[in-house]
Amino acid sequence: MTDHATASIAPETSLAPAMVRPLVAQGVARLRQDAWFYYAVLGYTVLGLIFLVAVGDPGGTAHASYAMPAVKGFLLMMPLVALSFDAIAVVVRFDARRSLAFRRTFSAGRLASLLAGMIMMTGIAVFQGTFTTIKSSLPAMFGGFPYDRLHAGIDAALHLGTDPWRLLHAVAGNGVVRLIAEINYGEVWFTVCFGALFFVVTSPKADAVRKRYLLMFMFVWIVLGNLMAGAFLSAGPAFHGNVTGDHARFAELLAFLAQSPLDASVIVSQRYLWLIHENHLQGLGGGISAFPSVHVALVTMNALFVIERSRLWGILAFGYVAFVLASSVYLGWHYAIDGYASIVLVTAAHFGLRRFMSGGKPVVEGQVSAA
Numbered sequence: 078m079t080d081h082a083t084a085s086i087a088p089e090t091s092l093a094p095a096m097v098r099p100l101v102a103q104g105v106a107r108l109r110q111d112a113w114f115y116y117a118v119l120g121y122t123v124l125g126l127i128f129l130v131a132v133g134d135p136g137g138t139a140h141a142s143y144a145m146p147a148v149k150g151f152l153l154m155m156p157l158v159a160l161s162f163d164a165i166a167v168v169v170r171f172d173a174r175r176s177l178a179f180r181r182t183f184s185a186g187r188l189a190s191l192l193a194g195m196i197m198m199t200g201i202a203v204f205q206g207t208f209t210t211i212k213s214s215l216p217a218m219f220g221g222f223p224y225d226r227l228h229a230g231i232d233a234a235l236h237l238g239t240d241p242w243r244l245l246h247a248v249a250g251n252g253v254v255r256l257i258a259e260i261n262y263g264e265v266w267f268t269v270c271f272g273a274l275f276f277v278v279t280s281p282k283a284d285a286v287r288k289r290y291l292l293m294f295m296f297v298w299i300v301l302g303n304l305m306a307g308a309f310l311s312a313g314p315a316f317h318g319n320v321t322g323d324h325a326r327f328a329e330l331l332a333f334l335a336q337s338p339l340d341a342s343v344i345v346s347q348r349y350l351w352l353i354h355e356n357h358l359q360g361l362g363g364g365i366s367a368f369p370s371v372h373v374a375l376v377t378m379n380a381l382f383v384i385e386r387s388r389l390w391g392i393l394a395f396g397y398v399a400f401v402l403a404s405s406v407y408l409g410w411h412y413a414i415d416g417y418a419s420i421v422l423v424t425a426a427h428f429g430l431r432r433f434m435s436g437g438k439p440v441v442e443g444q445v446s447a448a
Contacts, residue, residue: 099186103189104192106189107190117295118200118203140210143361155275167179190279198275209361213363215306215366216310219307224309229317240326259342270376277291278291286385292430293430297423305369310366314406314411315410327409368411370405370411373405377398377420382427
């Protein structure tokens with residue numbers, strides 16, 4: 078997810094005092110282009126605080142819990158990885174013209190884009206803090222989770238009268254698959270989704286889709302993760318017994334998950350979420366809501382951008398969507414309908430926004446860059 082030097086290399090200004098002025102000028106220009114995003118985050122945050130006051134939830138906000146992870150991930154690790162890949166690409170691809178390639182790769186435009194994107198990622202951290210704050214307060218507004226029995230019933234009706242996790246466990250209910258699903262649903266999913274986001278906001282290669290990608294990213298979290306989650310609030314299979322009193326329905330699933338050897342297993346994460354929910358606390362990744370699935374929504378969003386650029390990679394990306402959807406049910410986070418709804422809603426929003434931003438004209442495949 079980094080920019081590589083092109084085969085045609087033109088002399089560029091080196092990393093010297095003469096580069097500072099164009100770097101600052103281009104950086105400021107990009108920040109001005111992104112002003113709409115910062116206003117949107119500010120407005121969202123203000124509304125989130127108003128919502129918190131209106132609900133009367135004593136848990137406070139979750140913003141502080143995102144500060145250090147944002148510094149480590151968005152401002153240190155991801156930039157270091159991006160710059161390292163750029164440098165390695167130059168070394169591998171060029172020999173005699175390597176000096177010029179380095180100047181091209183680390184030009185003022187590239188660095189300005191990177192720095193402006195890093196600033197935007199701090200805005201993303203604020204955005205995530207607001208999202209978690211609102212999500213954690215939804216049960217206080219609605220007096221709990223009123224839709225779990227309905228959603229579980231619909232799920233079973235759609236899957237031949239059987240809860241879909243049973244169908245998955247019948248063919249893959251073993252420790253190896255559980256381990257793969259756990260690692261993917263946590264670390265791999267985060268790396269894929271936020272790595273893609275980092276690439277889009279920091280790379281000039283993604284300029285063609287940057288604004289549309291960010292709008293879709295905000296749509297997923299705000300419309301699906303806050304508004305629709307609140308309108309159809311459910312806790313998911315992992316917490317079904319806690320919110321309905323019917324502990325038997327998913328008892329076998331939870332017993333299977335509890336056998337995981339991982340210190341950061343899914344059952345540990347689920348217990349953490351219920352603990353902070355019960356004590357009206359705010360924390361990193363806090364809040365419980367199952368419908369619709371943000372996990373599935375984000376990988377669907379990325380797959381739709383990828384397939385605009387490459388049909389082959391797009392097919393692989395949608396294969397990953399299917400894996401995340403299955404994992405969400407397999408690990409007890411979601412009813413299957415949570416993922417189905419996310420795929421339908423994100424797909425409709427993607428094509429609607431793309432058509433709107435193209436002025437109603439159809440977009441030819443390959444005309445836009447992949448995210």
